Amino acid sequence: MSVLIRSLIAVLGGLLVTASFEPITLPWLLPFGVALYALATRGLSVWRSGAVGLVFGVSFYFTHIEWMRGSVGPDAWVALAAVEAVFYGLLGLAVPVIRRLPAWPLWLAAAWTTMETVRSGWPFSGMPWGRLSFAAVDTPVAPAAAYVGLTGLSFLLALTGFLVARLVEALAPAVRPRGGDRRVVDARPARTTGAALVGLLALLMVPAVAPYDPPLDGTATVAAVQGDVPGPGNDILWDHRGVTQNHVDATVRLALDVATGEQPRPDFVVWPENSTAVDPFTDVAVNDGIRTAVSAVGVPVMVGGIVDEGRDHVLNQGIVWDPVTGPGDRYTKQHPVPYGEYIPYRRYWEPKFGQLALITRDMKSGTRTAPLRVAGIEVADAICFDIAYDDVMREQVRAGADLLTVQTSNASFIFTHQVEQQFAITRLRAIEAGRWLVVASTNGRTGVIAPDGTVVASADPRTTAVLVERVELSAGLTPAMRMGVWPSRLFTVLTLAALVAGIVAYRREREFAGPARVEPDEETPAPSPTPNEAPVA
Known part of the structure; x- marks a missing residue:
């Protein structure tokens, strides 16, 4: 099979994985896309396998985050997608080595999961978008997230795809005998792989039959305010004071509804990220508006605000604003977006072009791992893209959080499918943590x-709405939360062990096995007869 054909297979595989996510949302295609990755790279040299893996990465990632092209800019879209695509090429370099091992689908699934972990944290703060588990929210395997975490679920989904590829390889000789050869084909590899695949699928279904049941530790009533964004809707700064005023007005109306009995009194209120785009501690008008809203509703409000940190830096914070004591506990966004919220290595260069010219101050990262204390409730908070990172909710839940909140803007992406992709990730975090989760967005998906x-309740995008819901609190830890970071460490160790073992096997083949191995699906042409051997007419 030529490299061109393999590249076309890789392109198809990448597109199938893209189609598993929003907006197409056909998650059953996911294992087949992963299987095509394995089939396209089969039997190639290290460098050719890496090149085909890169083709897969380009096909997948450029289409998966296509929403960046119109919302952030084509330059940022191309740059980020290209960087992320490289990781699939790097994995491709490892495929020929790992495939030399027995049970290679297991080892390759560990390597895929390790690749996802690495690219989710590097370079800079990484980009978790596109992890296999993020496509699983509305599937029977989603409940497994509570038991194995999203990292473990990615491993199981990758393993499913690679077992499909191995089954295809095992069945291929029986379907297409070589050169008319009708010898009996050993069916044991196909039977073994098929049994492993069926067993894995059955294992994935177990949590759907016996889902994790979080222990109840009380209840609370929470209000989430979606104030909407004036003007075109995709630019917070178009009228940032109007955004703040929308949230103030919606909260005051909520207070009136509570007073008339139309709504129950909430224990606290959640405002979204960028409900104020200027420092609420120094801007008098914004400060007055927040105090008016908090005083009217009479309960703490989690305000999403941009806070000054000296002349050159800002903080993206969730601030607990109490009606009596004022601003108190704060959560700071831990994973600001590079080249979106800060410029890496600004000391060495100062970009003055495109969207980068608009980033005049760098956003600092937060380090808090303890939950916020809001109205006597331990609340784990995340801001926007934070929700895609494993560490943010996990550490706060392990520290005692009873409830999850997400403060997000989404305004920049309001006309794209990024909003739905992020909401799907958010739902998976609720499953993984075994907690109720409240999302407040400026105009996206509250x-x-x-x-x-x-989804118990939701607001339509680009509307002003207030959701008031009674939620349950839980202090128990799901198995996924108990394991913490250990699944990622385990898969990293397995990957390194597989690479070492594969390299040793490769060297032994080179030294002792004679001619290079030919893959079973590659037909070796019969040698042409020499002149002395040519038949006489």
């Missing part, structure tokens, strides 16, 4: 999510 990922 909602309340149950621990099984069910």
